[in-house]
Amino acid sequence: MPDNYKDYTDEEKKQIVEFDKKMSADNEKLIGLFGAKKLKDMSLPAFYTFKNGLMYSHRDFDVFMERLNKHEKSAIVSGFNPSASIHIGHIGVFDTNLFFQKEYGMDIFVPLSDDESYVSGKIKDQKDGLVNSLKLIRSLIAYGYDKNKTHFIIDQIYTNIYNLAIKLSRGITMSEVKDVYGYTNDQNTGLHFYPAIQSAHVIFPQTLGIRNILVPIGPDEDAHIRVSRDLAPKFGYEKVAVLHSRFMPGFDGDSKMSKSKGNAVFLLDDEKAIKKIVLNAFSGGRASVDEHRKLGGIPEIDISYLYLKYLFLDKDEAEKLYDDYRHGRVLSGEMKKLLLEKVLERTEKFKENYSKVTAKDIKKSIMVNEEIDLDSVIEKLGIFS
Structure with missing residues (x-):
């Protein structure tokens, strides 16, 4: 370390610990309470989301990879809710999906839960769900999903999925649904039935003879997959493997990305909107330039640095940027401009x-x-009009 390196103060260390807990709380909860495991002590793919720790925990990923490397036909299931749009926080999972598709020629099944959006009141009517789903398909193909090896499921126009859901529904009790999802008697029956539909989405490729399945998800979605894993053996199917990404906060540094909170960058946003979000991101910089040059920034809590580290830079680049920021050679504004450059490059291409x-x-x-x-x-x- 350089001679002028200064250790963090106790207060700064406390900030870092609290921020890190917020970043990893969901993943650690899955490990501590629900039997997930950290991605370690196994051979991991040579891809950036594994190298930099963006993929954090798993269920049976080692088994999935062993079968995949023995050339067993395999697939990914990676769903999306059509009440939402694609934002920067999604691209780690998307890039991981595409790595497997390109590297192994793998099929990807993408359930678009238009029916869940409707029964949960996230959209006005089923027509909205269909329109949003078709727009998302256009977006995912634009992102790079191979249209010849990607299979989009919109339940209202592929109603065959409901036959599998009905079959699986006999394996779920109302008590389980209420316990896992917190639904109550005054909520509509569509919500209570939806776990069977979601399990059908996850298990569906097995009905086509593809039994080695991986489901990459955010940590907040694990409950849905736990239900499907419990159901699968009851009907002669296999438990799917699960890959949990690390939680990435909104640009305000405090909460999940959301359009309503104004803390997300969406891939179809215009340049003005993107600049507003990125240049106002929560930072680990100091109160003044002089103070920052003297004390250095706190990259561990700097949103721009974290997005650069996990999504845009290789390991050596991220380490150099960390060191420069920590020692005051890079200012907070410069960090944000670097991220803005990377984000605009990605969104313009998209x-x-x-x-x-x-x-x-x-x-x-x-x-x-x-x-x-x-x-x-x-x-x-x-x-397309």
């Missing part, structure tokens, strides 16, 4: 790709009932 995706592209990868005319549905909804 928007360019988005503009090129056609109705033919999305149609190719959507699973539908035989009687549904998908061309007519897409044209009627005006997704």
